Amino acid sequence: MEPDVAPLATLAQIQETPSARDGIPSELEEDLRAYGAKLIQQAGVLLKQKQVAMSTAQVLFQRFWYTSSMEKYGIAEIGMGALYLASKLEECPLRMRDVINVYDVLIQRSRQSTSSRDFKYEPMSYFSQDYYDMKDILIIAEMQLLKRLGFDVHVTLPYGTLINYMRVLNLLEDTKACQMAWGYLNDALQTPVYAIYPIPVIVCASILLVIRHLKLEIPSSQEDSPSWWDLFDAPFEDVWLVANLVVRLYRPRSQSDQNRVMQLLTKKDVRRWLDENA
Incomplete structure (x- = not known):
């Protein structure tokens, strides 16, 4: 990579x-x-x-x-x-x-x-x-x-990374989830996140927003296995901050x-x- x-x-x-x-x-x-x-x-x-x-x-x-x-x-x-x-x-x-x-x-x-x-x-x-x-x-x-x-x-744009991550999480066949994640990445361009955080963190934030909005479940093979964002070396604190910056765009x-x-x-x-x- x-x-x-x-x-x-x-x-x-x-x-x-x-x-x-x-x-x-x-x-x-x-x-x-x-x-x-x-x-x-x-x-x-x-x-x-x-x-x-x-x-x-x-x-x-x-x-x-x-x-x-x-x-x-x-x-x-x-x-x-x-x-x-x-x-x-x-x-x-x-x-x-x-x-x-x-x-x-x-x-x-x-x-x-x-x-x-x-x-x-x-x-x-x-x-x-x-x-x-x-x-x-x-x-x-x-x-x-x-x-x-x-x-x-x-x-570096995030779209190729998003496709790879969605494939790893078995979400690539979910058209609605993919479209929504793609939309979040586009909306994030209105915020400073691409100038602050690396692409894996931003992509994970978009996926997190999709999972929460659509109430999806990401299965783990073992109870003690790492969270899905850890698979992509994206600290949850950073992922959460990026997700919040994107959500702020939709405030009244x-x-x-x-x-x-x-x-x-x-x-x-x-x-x-x-x-x-x-």
Whole structure:
């Protein structure tokens, strides 16, 4: 088996992120991370991009915030840069113009209304200053991702590992369980877990959520045999923490909290919010 050599955040980075040092509350940072990852997924779908590129972009996006603050870089611009970079890394490149156009739509939709029925898109001219500004933002975002991550942009995705683990646990024939576990892994891309924990732990967390949700039983050959997560060298404490981080995505959010996140897509928006709440 190829070792998981993907870089992970240090304990110091996890305990106090750059955004936290700049006064951004942890819950707001968590919501902005999730929404930025959603924008990457939405943009990728509109661009008909491969899922592997979208997932890679989301992992790079999550790693970035352990090296840089949301007060200095906006989630929309870094998400745009991450998707553009990941598309090159996964050998399914996108045109810069297309990425800019799609993000322009998503940003306008977020700012105008929470209801798509009220959304009216105003396309920008390719010769306008707005277009050239977004082009500069995309180029800078890609360069900052490479610089801040030390050009270490290797990403290990969990899907192959999930299939192997489900086969070992005799769950591969359970279509519902497999689909649900796959969904949890995709949802986890909206959280920082891929920048904190190795892939076996994240996969075991998704399986644990499936087992508890569907009330499945994993048989053991002997009473004193190790628990199933021990078979994959995944400490239960870590598995439990990852599962809880994923479950937090589904907690109810007030409409005001949702609207606040949708209005904080750029560094200027975040700086204004910090000034207003100082």
